[in-house]
Amino acid sequence: MSVGEVEVGERSGWLSCAGCRQLVYGKRWTRNLGVCPFCQHHGRLTARARIAGLVDPGSFAEITAPEGAVDPLGFVDSMPYPQRLARARGATGEREAVVGGTATVDGHPVALAVMDFRFLGGSLGTGTGELITRVAEEALARAVPVLLVPASGGARMQEGILSLLQMAKVSQALDRLHEAGLLVVSIVTDPTYGGVAASFATQADVILAEPGARLGFAGPRVIRDTIGQELPLGFQTAEFLREHGLVDLVVDRSRLPEVVGRLLAAAGRTPRAARGHGPVGAAAPAPRPLERPVRPGTDAWAVVQRARALDRPTVRDYAGRICDWFLELHGDRLGADSATMVGGLARIGDRHVVLVGTQKGHSTREVLATNFGMAGPEGYRKAIRLFSLAEKLRLPVVTLVDTPGAYPGLDAERHGQAHTIAASILRLVGLRTPVVSVITGEGGSGGALALAVADRTFMLSNAVYSVISPEGCAAILWSAQDAPRAAAALRLTAPDLLDLGVIDGVVPEPDGGAQRDPDGTAVRLRRTIEDALAALDGVDVQEVVARRRARLRAIGAPGEAAVPPPDGTVPDGERPSVGYLVGPVAR
Structure with missing residues (x-):
């Protein structure tokens, strides 16, 4: 009898594997749960x-x-x-x-x-x-x-x-x-x-x-x-x-x-307060202050180069270091998977989360496979699917962003690149679960924003976040050789964006960048994420969404304070939706 049709436990003689035609002893077949020991055919x-x-x-x-x-x-x-x-x-x-x-x-x-x-x-x-x-x-x-x-x-x-x-x-x-x-x-x-x-x-x-x-x-x-x-x-x-x-x-x-x-x-179900379903208006615990980061200097163009370094840790590198375990999930359910958009279920400390991030790679082969970290529509559809899963299971979302922008190819446009970016932004705006985002390298344009709409947003100290690349800005306004000038004008570094109230804190990197000490950077990144999630514990999801919308509503609105106090802290109740800091940060 073929192994592909045999009933486990009912045969003790020799059987022929339907995959490789090798003879398998019946008891061995049963012990192996119906998997051929020679070709791994699953009967x-x-x-x-x-x-x-x-x-x-x-x-x-x-x-x-x-x-x-x-x-x-x-x-x-x-x-x-x-x-x-x-x-x-x-x-x-x-x-x-x-x-x-x-x-x-x-x-x-x-x-x-x-x-x-x-x-x-x-x-x-x-x-x-x-x-x-x-x-x-x-x-x-x-x-x-x-x-x-x-x-x-x-x-x-x-x-x-x-x-x-x-x-x-x-x-x-x-x-x-x-x-x-x-x-x-x-x-x-x-x-x-x-x-x-x-x-x-x-x-x-x-x-x-x-x-x-x-x-x-x-x-x-x-x-x-x-x-x-x-x-x-x-x-x-x-x-x-x-x-x-x-x-x-x-x-x-x-x-x-x-x-x-x-x-x-x-x-698994845990107490509602631990999943962000506590009473409306519940006070968040006081977060630990971030370590005081070293300001990467005034040369914005040099920071751009550090953010783009090929040996900089990727989302997979960080997932292996900040997560106790990470179970990657695949597919947009419409016929494609994205090598660029990585996501799945994970445990960070005592919390289960949905982790989503953009992957670049370290070698030429890897960056070609991921389009240099630029996701197509299938990537954003995958992300939206994972956001919805997080909402259903009442799990917080953590996004790690490192992308020059969304992929601008012909197939991407044919399959609705703009539509999927818009859908991802809209999904995050109203997502009924906490969202924490960290720009770990490049944060380029709408392709980055589609993952970075969050309750708390952070940047690594050598990351950048901008409406357009310095090269693109220079080509439009000046000349292609003026990219360094454009980088400075765009104010795209972490300290700049902290001053503008766009982000909530800066995660320090070692001298020379995160690649010099990926383990140490991951420790600081994990602590930042854990503290941010702790600050959102006990807050009702309706309140979480309301605060997120208010935070976005205040960005660029007339009369809003644009720069936090010199000590880098924000008093309780003051400017809660623009640049709220989790602790002292060096100016």
């Missing part, structure tokens, strides 16, 4: 074997549903539908193509529905839809996340239109979970097609996929026969979907409990 598992490999031992409690009409259409193909159903039940030992229940994963409670492809090809029938809906309703009642593990060929033909409408029935149940702010995670397994792929399998907040798992609305044979074309290598596989922004992560089966556990930990 199919029974629903209960999947549950056993995912959840904490002894934690699963099954949910059942009463049986409805067995044969609503009186359908007969080569045999009457009731007879076909009875055969499936006898062969699998299951009542339906899904097993549902509650459990814990790494100690975190979850409700889960796991499909079994052995049962009529994992087809979605009325019994399947009813049980998945009941799992979602149980999750809603318990206020716990939902884990879905689809494996299906599509809707069940023998139940006709009633089967088709299970797509909408389960969708409404998931919509209630989304409204309640409960995380929904899908683990795509092989194969997942048709009505399941076009409904709950892809309606999750986070979509994981096993290596090689295939997902699509129509199967490859149907597509090939319809369009008369050969399909790309690996078409519809998890890896293909990940590359095209349609799944977040491709995860080996052995790592699924760890990854799911981290997702559940980030979505």
Whole structure:
């Protein structure tokens, strides 16, 4: 028998791997969770074997549903539908193509529905839809996340239109979970097609996929026969979907409990005050003062050069240093992923956050792959998706910005670059969760602002933030050789912007820049972020949004003070929305 079809725990002889055709001893196959030890092909598992490999031992409690009409259409193909159903039940030992229940994963409670492809090809029938809906309703009642593990060929033909409408029935149940702010995670397994792929399998907040798992609305044979074309290598596989922004992560089966556990930990409910949902007007704790940064000098052009240094730490470098763990998520869900826009779930100290930032790179190959840190529309769509996830889970957002600006290419314009930047700014303006932003290198124009609309904004001491590059400004107003003059005129350094009330503080760098001591810079960056988030704890989200809007409303308004007092502090209640400082900063 092929390993791709074997049932874990039911064979002890030799099996042939469907991927490499090597013989695998049945007990070794079972111990390896159905993964070939030679080629890593992920074979199919029974629903209960999947549950056993995912959840904490002894934690699963099954949910059942009463049986409805067995044969609503009186359908007969080569045999009457009731007879076909009875055969499936006898062969699998299951009542339906899904097993549902509650459990814990790494100690975190979850409700889960796991499909079994052995049962009529994992087809979605009325019994399947009813049980998945009941799992979602149980999750809603318990206020716990939902884990879905689809494996299906599509809707069940023998139940006709009633089967088709299970797509909408389960969708409404998931919509209630989304409204309640409960995380929904899908683990795509092989194969997942048709009505399941076009409904709950892809309606999750986070979509994981096993290596090689295939997902699509129509199967490859149907597509090939319809369009008369050969399909790309690996078409519809998890890896293909990940590359095209349609799944977040491709995860080996052995790592699924760890990854799911981290997702559940980030979505775990903590006291409301710790998530920025305290009483309106609650006082924020007094923040620790920032270290006194060394002013980088008056040569703005030299600061621009330091901000652009190729060896300057990137968002990935900082994520590895300031986060206790970082789980990167991928894709804009519209057919693309961005190498430039990096984001995902993370833990910084005792807080889970959504971290988003622009990536440049250190080598020529890396900066070419990221367009020198300039994101296209797919990058901003990814960021917006992550902002929305943060709002749903009531997690603060941290953005790290290092970009010359948005990518100005033909494809970017064709796919709505201006629209996506505008949408990102608008999403952040009203985002119902705290936002902290740090300009770590270049902050160029609208491409940077699309990530930097925040409750607290900081800059590293050798970073720059400007409406246009010095070269662009000089070319328009003077000549291309006047870029240093333009840099000084634009007042784009951190001390300048602190004076203008645009930012809230400066994170010091060592002499020569952050690259001279990335660990030390990361320590100061992390402390700044933690203090900023602490200052926003206990504030109701409506108040957070109101203060953010008031802060933006005051920028450039007539009569507003533009420069803080000489000691670099702002008294309580004075100029709260323009240049509020978290502590003394050297002038």
